[in-house]
Amino acid sequence: MFGLAKVVAQEYPQLKCRCIDLDSATAPSTLWAEWEAGEEDFQVAYRENVRYVERLEAQTLQAAEPQAVSIRENGVYLVTGGLGDIGLQVAHYLGNKQPVHLCLLARSAFPAREQWAEIVREQPHSALAGQIGQIRSIEDSGSSVEVHTVDVADERTLADVLQTIRQQYGAIHGVFHCAGVAGEGLLINKGRAKIAQVLAPKVVGTWLLDRYTEQDRLDFFVLFSSVTSLLGGLGQADYTAANAYLDAFSDYRQAKGRQSVTINWPAWNDTGMAARYRIQKEASPFCGMHPDKAIGILDAVLRRKLARVIVGELNEAHFQTHRYPLPFAISPEIRSMFARPVAWEPETADATPLAPMLTGRTDHTYSAVETRLAAVWQKVLGIPEANVYQSFQEAGGNSILATSLVKEIEQLYPGRINIATLFAYPSIAKMAEYLENKPSAHETPRKAGESETVPLQDKLSDFLKGNVSMENILDYLDQKEWGEEDE
Numbered sequence: 295m296f297g298l299a300k301v302v303a304q305e306y307p308q309l310k311c312r313c314i315d316l317d318s319a320t321a322p323s324t325l326w327a328e329w330e331a332g333e334e335d336f337q338v339a340y341r342e343n344v345r346y347v348e349r350l351e352a353q354t355l356q357a358a359e360p361q362a363v364s365i366r367e368n369g370v371y372l373v374t375g376g377l378g379d380i381g382l383q384v385a386h387y388l389g390n391k392q393p394v395h396l397c398l399l400a401r402s403a404f405p406a407r408e409q410w411a412e413i414v415r416e417q418p419h420s421a422l423a424g425q426i427g428q429i430r431s432i433e434d435s436g437s438s439v440e441v442h443t444v445d446v447a448d449e450r451t452l453a454d455v456l457q458t459i460r461q462q463y464g465a466i467h468g469v470f471h472c473a474g475v476a477g478e479g480l481l482i483n484k485g486r487a488k489i490a491q492v493l494a495p496k497v498v499g500t501w502l503l504d505r506y507t508e509q510d511r512l513d514f515f516v517l518f519s520s521v522t523s524l525l526g527g528l529g530q531a532d533y534t535a536a537n538a539y540l541d542a543f544s545d546y547r548q549a550k551g552r553q554s555v556t557i558n559w560p561a562w563n564d565t566g567m568a569a570r571y572r573i574q575k576e577a578s579p580f581c582g583m584h585p586d587k588a589i590g591i592l593d594a595v596l597r598r599k600l601a602r603v604i605v606g607e608l609n610e611a612h613f614q615t616h617r618y619p620l621p622f623a624i625s626p627e628i629r630s631m632f633a634r635p636v637a638w639e640p641e642t643a644d645a646t647p648l649a650p651m652l653t654g655r656t657d658h659t660y661s662a663v664e665t666r667l668a669a670v671w672q673k674v675l676g677i678p679e680a681n682v683y684q685s686f687q688e689a690g691g692n693s694i695l696a697t698s699l700v701k702e703i704e705q706l707y708p709g710r711i712n713i714a715t716l717f718a719y720p721s722i723a724k725m726a727e728y729l730e731n732k733p734s735a736h737e738t739p740r741k742a743g744e745s746e747t748v749p750l751q752d753k754l755s756d757f758l759k760g761n762v763s764m765e766n767i768l769d770y771l772d773q774k775e776w777g778e779e780d781e
Contacts, residue, residue, distance in 0.1 A: 296337060297538025300526035300621050303336070305480055305713050307701055315339040336621035348622035350524075350604075355591075358598035363513050363553070365391040365596075370463045371514075372456075374399045374446050374499065375473035380518065380562060380585075382428045384470050385439070387589045393436035397459050398429075399473070404441040446473055446499030456506050468514035469503055471496075471540075477533030480696065482714050489532040496536035500543055508552075514596060515554040517544060521580045521606060523558060525621065528697055544601045557595060560606035562588050580606040651679035654723070663726040670702045671722060685720040 296313040303311040313336060316325060320340040328338065328345070339346045365371075371388050375381040376398025385396050405413060405422070414423045429439045444455045459466060473495040479488075500517060507515070522530055523537035540556050547554035560580035583591075583606060591605050608628065650669040652660045660668070660682065668680040675690050685691075691699065696716055703711050703725075710732050711725075719725045 295535070297523050297526070297535040298531050300336070301528070301531035301534050302481065303621075304526055304528055304697060305482075305531070307697065307704070307712075311336070313337045317341050319343070335623070349625055350622055350628060351625040352627050355594045355598055355603070358600050358603075360597060361599045363596070365394065366467055366513070367392045368394065369467040369513075370395045370397065370459065370465060371468045371470065372397045372399060372459070372466060372503075373470045373472060374495070374503070375471075375518075376400050377402065377404065377425050377441065378472065381470075381472045382425065383562075383585050383589060384472060384592070385432055386428070387592065388470075389432040389435050389437035389439075391593075394438075395463055396432065396437055396439045398439060398441045399444050399446060399455070400441060401443070401445050401473075403443045445494075446471075446503060447494035449502055452499075452502050453506050460510075466507055466510040466512065468512055468516070469507060470514070470516045470518070471500060471503060472518045473499060474518070474520075474533075474536070477530045477536075479529050480713060480717070481531050482717060484532065492532035493536050493539075497539045500540060504543075504547060504552075512553055515544075515547060515552065516592075516596070517554065517556040519556050519558045519602075521558050521560050521604065524604065525579050541602055548601050555595060555600050556602040557592070558602070558604040558606075559583070559588065579609055581609045652682055652722075653679050654682040654684070661726055661730070663729050664722050666706055667703065667722045667725055667729075670699060670706070674699045674702060680722060682722040682726075684722075686716060687720065 299311040299313055303309060312333075314325065314328060315338070317340065319342040321343060324340055324343050328340075335347045337348050365388060369392065371394055373381050373385050373388075373396065376385060376396075377400040381398065381400075385398060388394050388396060404425075410426045413420070414426055417423050429441075432439050442455045442459075444451050446452055456466065475492045475495055477492045496519075504515070517540040519537040519540040520533070522534050523541050526534045537558070541558065544554040544556040561582045562585050563582040588605075595603055595605075650665050650672065652658075652664065652668045664682055668682070671677065671680040671686075671689065674695055677689060680689070686696070686699065696713060700711055700713055700716055707729055710729060715728065716725070719728045
């Protein structure tokens, strides 16, 4: 929930989210004092009435205590997400360390070996042929590779696969949990099933892997988390929550006397989700990392006694173009790394306003509200003119720009808009009509029983176009005052 809350605050800037962790030895009066103090720290922990906050500090791996555990010759290692780009990189790493037995766990079915030659011959440039080639390359170095089709969140199937592996090799010596599903879309447009799909591999899968390998006394239990769990990200509520679970899980395992480490990775350049979703340089708070460098860091992490490590380099370009409060404190050393003021410091210069250019009506008549909104549309979307009937998405908007647009409109009309409003009234014309009929925080609110003036037909039309969620329609119907115009 702490991970989810980071994104709630980003997608709904008008809401203030804070997370407070209390132990049983902390007095209720301490919580009340924290609440009344009006502190801004996102995440606070109290232990025996002592207050702690998260702070990001620079550390070196060399400072951590070494551990005398290494990859065993003929050891048996599981790699979940084993056919993905990162999973195969990890498999190569293990095979290069020692001749080992690799069990790649993947959700998608993989063809039998008898079919490989034909696939490579008939589809030489396919992703499948590439996976076959990488497996053959690992085997050429002296290791064995088996692919098991299994969803790690499916308890019965996973238990059966692990038992089959033990029957074949005797024991399992390490788990590298690389499986994951990317999150997409703002919370307002996500249902329970979509969120569960993202949580399943990292939350349910991790729990089951821990449970069903307890008998193996693993040398390694390595959880591949993401730097997303530190800062969140628009459209990444479920993915942030899933990775935040991994961040805490290694502490849980170590408290039970079992080896575990969580690694918060930045994007691996041209690899995995970063490649599939075309993540740009400025989109992440951490600089991307070459896969060879990432593997070198993985090797160094396995040699140290760590529960969790965040690897990477802060991306100054991101903090120059994305301005929001950080959910943790920053050490003076990290703050000094930036040559110019960054996102957690206030801006000192005002941007030059754009002259609004509106299109869409033959009579070229536009209201004052539409004119103000057009200027904001042009500024945020970087377009030379704004069509009052074109939706935000059609004009080039996305989840990242949505929050920027809401913040800009909020400055013009305080307390009258949020992310949900933007998706319910996605064009300048619809948004202007909404704002003209919604009282400001300083005006008399609508009387009880009065409903929005947006016609039901328009609402349903927006829903069919995918511009309005089902939840928004249901809320509208609950609040609607029915009249003759709706019949």
